[in-house]
Amino acid sequence: MEQKDTKQVLKVENLSLIIDEKKILTDISFEIKPEEVLAIIGPNGSGKSMLLKTLVGINIPTSGTITWAPETKVGYLPQRFQVDHYLPMTIEEFLSLKKNPKYSLSEVFSLIKIEKGWRKKNLAHLSSGQLQKILLAWAILDKPEILLFDEPMENVDIAGQESIYRLLHELQETLHVALIIVSHDLNLVYRYADQVLCLNQKMLCYGAPYEALTEQKIKELFDTHTLFHHTH
Amino acid sequence: MTDYFIYTLISGAFVAVASGLIGSFLVLKKMTLMSDALSHVALPGIALGVIFKFEPIIGGLIFLFLSILLIWRIENKTKLATESITGVLFVTALAIGSILISETDLLEAFFGSVENISSIQLLIQTIIALGIIGIVAKNFKSLMLVSIAPDLTYSEKIARTKLELLLLVLIALTISIGIGFVGVLLMSALSIIPAVTARNLSRNLKMYVWWSMCIATISLLGGIIVSYFTRSINPGVATVFISTFFFLISLFRMRK
Numbered sequence: 195m196e197q198k199d200t201k202q203v204l205k206v207e208n209l210s211l212i213i214d215e216k217k218i219l220t221d222i223s224f225e226i227k228p229e230e231v232l233a234i235i236g237p238n239g240s241g242k243s244m245l246l247k248t249l250v251g252i253n254i255p256t257s258g259t260i261t262w263a264p265e266t267k268v269g270y271l272p273q274r275f276q277v278d279h280y281l282p283m284t285i286e287e288f289l290s291l292k293k294n295p296k297y298s299l300s301e302v303f304s305l306i307k308i309e310k311g312w313r314k315k316n317l318a319h320l321s322s323g324q325l326q327k328i329l330l331a332w333a334i335l336d337k338p339e340i341l342l343f344d345e346p347m348e349n350v351d352i353a354g355q356e357s358i359y360r361l362l363h364e365l366q367e368t369l370h371v372a373l374i375i376v377s378h379d380l381n382l383v384y385r386y387a388d389q390v391l392c393l394n395q396k397m398l399c400y401g402a403p404y405e406a407l408t409e410q411k412i413k414e415l416f417d418t419h420t421l422f423h424h425t426h
Numbered sequence: 427m428t429d430y431f432i433y434t435l436i437s438g439a440f441v442a443v444a445s446g447l448i449g450s451f452l453v454l455k456k457m458t459l460m461s462d463a464l465s466h467v468a469l470p471g472i473a474l475g476v477i478f479k480f481e482p483i484i485g486g487l488i489f490l491f492l493s494i495l496l497i498w499r500i501e502n503k504t505k506l507a508t509e510s511i512t513g514v515l516f517v518t519a520l521a522i523g524s525i526l527i528s529e530t531d532l533l534e535a536f537f538g539s540v541e542n543i544s545s546i547q548l549l550i551q552t553i554i555a556l557g558i559i560g561i562v563a564k565n566f567k568s569l570m571l572v573s574i575a576p577d578l579t580y581s582e583k584i585a586r587t588k589l590e591l592l593l594l595v596l597i598a599l600t601i602s603i604g605i606g607f608v609g610v611l612l613m614s615a616l617s618i619i620p621a622v623t624a625r626n627l628s629r630n631l632k633m634y635v636w637w638s639m640c641i642a643t644i645s646l647l648g649g650i651i652v653s654y655f656t657r658s659i660n661p662g663v664a665t666v667f668i669s670t671f672f673f674l675i676s677l678f679r680m681r682k
Contacts, residue, residue, distance in 0.1 A: 250580045270581035281454065281574060282628040291567045293582055316629065332578070342581075 202227055203266055203340050203372045204249070209258035211241070211248055218244045220396045222258070224389070226340065231366060231373045233387035233403075235380065237416050240394040242376040243273050246344050249374075266340065269333030269371075273344035275325060277317050285320075285328055286313040289335060296337035305365065306331045322346065323354030330358070334365060340372040341365070345379075359386070383407065431654060434540060437548040438650050439643055440555035441603045442616060446624075446642030447562055448600040449617030450635045451593060453625060455573040458618045460497075460509070463516040465601045465613035467493045469523025472535050472610070476527060482535075483547050483602055489519070490598035498591050520610075538609035538662035540653050551603040558599050561592070569593060570631070607646060608662035615649075615662065616642055619669040626676035645669035 202225040211219040219241045226232050234242050247253045249260060250270045262268070277283075289299060303310055306327055320328065326346065333341055343362060345355075359375075363386050366373045375382065383390050383403050390406050392399040392415045399406040399415075452458050471485030493515065500511055527535055534542055543551075562569060572579050572589045579586045604616045624637035649665030 252577065252580050268581045270578070272577045275575065275577070277574075278454070280625050282625055282630055282634040283574070284630045287631040291571045293567065293584075314630075333581075 201263060202261075203230075203263050205259075205261045206249070207259045207261075209245075209248065209260060210256050211244060211253055212256040213244075213253070217395060219248070219393075222391075222393070222397055224391055224397075224400055226372050226374065226389075228339065229366070229370050229372055230388045231375070231386055232389045232391060233383040234374060234376045234391045234393055235378060235383060235415070236393035236398075237378065242393055243344050245393065246270070246342050246374065246376055249342060263339070267336055267338040269336075269338035269341040271326070271329050271333050271341070271343045273346055273376075275329055277320075277325065279318055281316075281318045283317045284313065285315050285317060288317050288328065289332060292332060292335045295335040297335055302331045302335055305334065305368070306361065321354075323358070326354075326358055327361075330361065330365075334369060334371075337369070338371060340374065342374045343376065345375065345377045362386075380407070380412070430545070431540075433545070433548055434543065435647060435650060437552045437555075438607060438646050440552045440559075441607065442643040442646035443639045444555040444558040445600050445604050445616040445646075446620045446639035447559060447635065448596055449621035449642065450624065450638040451562075451569060451573045452597065452617060453621040454570075455593070457593075457597070458614065458622075460512060461597050461601070462614045462618065463512050464490065464493060464497075464597065465605060465610050466516045466523075467519040468601060468605055469535060469610050470519055470526060471523075472605070473523045473526035476531055481544065481547055481550065483550055483606060486605060487598070487602045490602055491595075493519075494591075494594040494598045498587075498594055501590075502587055523610075534609065534660070535605075536609045536611045536662075537660035538605070538607045538612065538649075538653075538665075540607070540650055540661050543606045547606055551606065554599050554603050558596055558603075561596060565589075565592065607650065608665050609660065612662035612666050615666040615669050616646055619666070619673055620645060623669065623673040623676040626673075626680045641669060641672050645672065 205225040207223050209219060209222040222245065224232065234245060236242050244253060248255055250268060286299060289302070299313065300310060303312065308327060317328070341362070359382060362373065362375070365371065375387070377383070387403055389401065390399065390403045391397060392407070392411055394415055399411045452461050468486035468490050471487070471489035472482040475482030475485035496515070497512060524532060568584050568589055569592070571582070571584065572586055572593070576586060579589070600617060601613055604613050608616050620641035621638040623641050624634050627637050628634035645665045645668040648668040649661040652664040653659050653661035
């Protein structure tokens with residue numbers, strides 16, 4: 195990690211995405227350095243998930259460039275990961291599908307703070323919050339340089355969500371990964387993020403949270419109803 | 427029992443293992459109806475083989491390959507719904523094949539046969555079956571991942587479209603080796619029913635894949651034997667009954 199402290203893990207320049215003649219993303223530029231945390235916030239339908247999907251290659255950008263540092267391994271946690279109710283697969287079997295793992299299962303289990311007994315648990319029997327933890331285990335198995343986390347909008351309880359963020363934060367510090375979090379929760383941004391990118395098809399703000407995220411920008415981003423709430 | 431019948435059973439066992447194995451991916455990837463429809467497309471190829479006196483399996487293979495290339499292109503290059511296109515295409519192929527083939531041969535093409543399979547076909551089937559098993563064994567993890575969680579393949583730098591093409595090729599190969607025994611209409615008895623049954627019985631992936639291969643093998647060998655000794659029931663029909671019997675049992679033992 196030391197040698198590329200000044201280099202970016204990821205550099206995005208003038209990225210635009212048009213699908214079926216609909217502008218999804220327009221002229222997005224940002225960069226991430228090693229171990230940095232970038233929060234992407236914006237209302238529903240602002241293109242947050244689409245941006246992540248474009249970064250991992252699910253969507254092909256209409257214009258602009260996405261440059262990953264050479265050999266960058268990316269851990270991606272999609273917003274929706276549904277497992278067929280009858281999928282006959284244990285957690286252990288699922289995680290063994292990962293290519294070139296750098297950690298053993300027990301190492302990953304202790305990093306993610308799940309019990310060893312979970313090995314034989316069936317994937318189809320997990321709650322969506324538990325499934326998300328397993329996805330996180332999947333994502334860090336090959337020691338990625340960066341994690342892309344797309345916040346689930348449904349089916350995950352607040353407490354579960356809170357604990358997954360705490361976990362992400364811890365992992366980010368112990369594994370020294372960079373992190374992109376897609377979220378609509380502003381508290382999260384102030385607490386964990388080094389950089390914030392406000393998205394509503396276009397980039398409305400970009401920079402350190404307390405500088406970039408002015409009251410005006412928040413209003414602009416979320417229209418009138420701001421999601422900013424003081425819980426702590 | 428003649429030596430030839432023993433060879434038929436050996437070839438049948440390899441064909442069934444390959445079918446059960448591929449079926450286990452089809453069920454997880456929810457491609458069962460597609461593969462069922464795809465098997466119909468082999469009929470014109472078989473018909474051409476019968477008419478121009480070459481191995482029907484070769485004709486079937488050519489038609490299957492042309493169709494999967496078409497499906498793959500449609501899926502990747504256009505916004506057309508694959509399901510509707512395949513629906514139209516395969517029914518048409520079935521109709522064309524039915525005109526080309528004589529009535530007596532048609533029954534066997536539809537429901538399979540034991541006596542009509544030549545020694546060359548037995549050999550080709552066995553080799554292709556071994557090839558399928560080998561390719562799957564080598565690419566098991568990637569094929570499984572693209573079947574259960576295609577979105578995760580991207581960050582793994584696994585080429586998803588290539589893998590999906592590989593899976594289609596494997597499906598086409600599996601159909602081509604199975605239709606001699608069970609016919610173009612009943613191919614799903616050999617790949618889909620065993621896998622669905624196995625899913626009902628299994629707690630984990632390993633069990634699931636093994637059960638699928640076992641049930642396919644028992645069903646097909648049973649079907650071949652029944653057909654051989656009764657001489658009036660097509661092997662495809664007997665195989666369907668046997669595999670469906672296992673499926674019904676599995677419903678009672680279904681694991682939650």
